[in-house]
Amino acid sequence: MKDMFVRCRALWRSSFVRNGLRSCSLKALCTRVVHDADTIFALSSGHGKCGVAVVRVSGPASGFALQSIAGFRHTLPAARTALLRNITDPHSQELLDRALVLWFPGPRSFTGEDCAEFHIHGGPAVISGVLKALGSLPGVRAATAGEFTRRAFLAGKLDLTEVEGLGDLIHAETEAQRRQALRQMAGDLARLYQDWSQHLTRCLAHVEAFIDFGEDELIENEVLNQVDHGVSQLQLQMERHLQDERRGERLRNGVQVVIAGAPNAGKSSLLNLLCRRPAAIVSPVPGTTRDVVETHLDIGGFPVVLSDTAGLRDTVDGVEREGVRRARERVDLSDVTLVMLDLTQLPKDHQSVPSFLMDHLRSTLLSGEDLRDSLQKFLLVFNKRDLLPQEQLDNIQKTIIHMEGLPPACLLSCQSGDGFDQFLRVLQNRLQTLCGDPLVGSPSLTQARHRSHLQQSLRALAQYHQYRDLDLALSAEGLRLALASLGRITGKVGPEEILDIIFRDFCIGK
Ligand SMILES: Nc1nc2c(ncn2[C@@H]2O[C@H](COP(=O)(O)OP(=O)(O)OP(=O)(O)O)[C@@H](O)[C@H]2O)c(=O)[nH]1
Ligand SMILES: [K+]
Numbered sequence: 001m002k003d004m005f006v007r008c009r010a011l012w013r014s015s016f017v018r019n020g021l022r023s024c025s026l027k028a029l030c031t032r033v034v035h036d037a038d039t040i041f042a043l044s045s046g047h048g049k050c051g052v053a054v055v056r057v058s059g060p061a062s063g064f065a066l067q068s069i070a071g072f073r074h075t076l077p078a079a080r081t082a083l084l085r086n087i088t089d090p091h092s093q094e095l096l097d098r099a100l101v102l103w104f105p106g107p108r109s110f111t112g113e114d115c116a117e118f119h120i121h122g123g124p125a126v127i128s129g130v131l132k133a134l135g136s137l138p139g140v141r142a143a144t145a146g147e148f149t150r151r152a153f154l155a156g157k158l159d160l161t162e163v164e165g166l167g168d169l170i171h172a173e174t175e176a177q178r179r180q181a182l183r184q185m186a187g188d189l190a191r192l193y194q195d196w197s198q199h200l201t202r203c204l205a206h207v208e209a210f211i212d213f214g215e216d217e218l219i220e221n222e223v224l225n226q227v228d229h230g231v232s233q234l235q236l237q238m239e240r241h242l243q244d245e246r247r248g249e250r251l252r253n254g255v256q257v258v259i260a261g262a263p264n265a266g267k268s269s270l271l272n273l274l275c276r277r278p279a280a281i282v283s284p285v286p287g288t289t290r291d292v293v294e295t296h297l298d299i300g301g302f303p304v305v306l307s308d309t310a311g312l313r314d315t316v317d318g319v320e321r322e323g324v325r326r327a328r329e330r331v332d333l334s335d336v337t338l339v340m341l342d343l344t345q346l347p348k349d350h351q352s353v354p355s356f357l358m359d360h361l362r363s364t365l366l367s368g369e370d371l372r373d374s375l376q377k378f379l380l381v382f383n384k385r386d387l388l389p390q391e392q393l394d395n396i397q398k399t400i401i402h403m404e405g406l407p408p409a410c411l412l413s414c415q416s417g418d419g420f421d422q423f424l425r426v427l428q429n430r431l432q433t434l435c436g437d438p439l440v441g442s443p444s445l446t447q448a449r450h451r452s453h454l455q456q457s458l459r460a461l462a463q464y465h466q467y468r469d470l471d472l473a474l475s476a477e478g479l480r481l482a483l484a485s486l487g488r489i490t491g492k493v494g495p496e497e498i499l500d501i502i503f504r505d506f507c508i509g510k
């Protein structure tokens, strides 16, 4: 507080304030600064040297900030029109840059407040000079991470799903992620959840009316039957939305692809080929890879978290055994397992290949009863085709194609690259199936947070049916709980902590 006063006085004393805010007494200036919400500023473009950097200001003193450093005396520029101005230090009047400035009077701005933007030259000295000048103004301070977006949310400009969409867009690394984030930011998911909330609100209103007036027979039983039907319909829609096999979440977080198989099959070689760099050590010694080696990749526009793992075998070496345990754990958690096999290790007699393969899968990878489930996420990769004559390869291929219940298979050579393009196509198709097309159909569920609120909402709707004929008041409470859970997704209902978690993920300046 004292600090603020000292800064106010210093500014007031400086020639600028005396000229620019002639009508403003020191007391009035202090009062304005203390009582209004803070005005915040930040570098909104990326860090490091660049052609143009954007500095954003939001809050009641934004106009004052423009006047103070962009040389407007008693006026402000026309709204949303770029102007080329000299940017000066408000105390020393030293020229800092010549830059474009924009004025966005609230409420028609990103945050709903008065905002200003400075499009300055992107050199570090220019940026720090402008930021320092803004920070020296009374009531103006540096923004914390996500503070601009938090203000936009509080002003009702975005709901929480749109905020999350915006966050995802900033972090999107692949095309499919960008498409999904843009769709969510545009409010597709928000509209879906809002429709459901409105629908539920109507149901609740009808039940409450029935509780209040039903006994006087002013409202017919038919009203309750309609509510029953409406609630059941909504349950169906929510269940369908939840049964998306985590498509949206997968696309947001990356598809977990794990390379597993016997030692020396060429797992690390495949990882290096996929990420086009020697990320994992390759050597003729079986048991080279011990720990999980993880890389993030963009394969055909889809985000992939690719893991190379230790060769699966029984061993007395404690470290290797831990590696094998970790490998199995990864396989269990994976969305796709690339089962790597060495073609030279297959039996010479191709008739016995099928039984060999099934035995191999069972002994190394399939830990339990759910054989079918595990097989579904497998993709067999037969490596080292460069070491076999074509005739033998043809025979193996024929045998595999005709084997029932076997996962899709590819033959390739990590050494020569033969068959790699075909393998990539198969993998891409699998990724496409797992992620879906974010632009087709109803918007996907993208966050575990949404899933858990929707599940709570569904449980509450079950309470409606459970008490429908026993106690209508409890039934109505079920609808109220369901509505509250939906409200938590969009941010209509919600404790401060949820907001903190969501906005924390934003960068400063957004
Ligand atoms: N001829 C040939 N050799 C290959 C091919 N792919 C890998 N290799 C060789 O096979 C050996 C083992 O390769 P790695 O990539 O280390 O195998 P890995 O499955 O990761 O082995 P571990 O980590 O020990 O389980 C190395 O000597 C590779 O050079 C291939 O397509 N053809
Ligand atoms: K090896």
Ligand SMILES: [Mg+2]
Pocket: 267, 268, 269, 280, 281, 282, 288, 289, 308, 309, 311
């Ligand atoms: Mg390896």
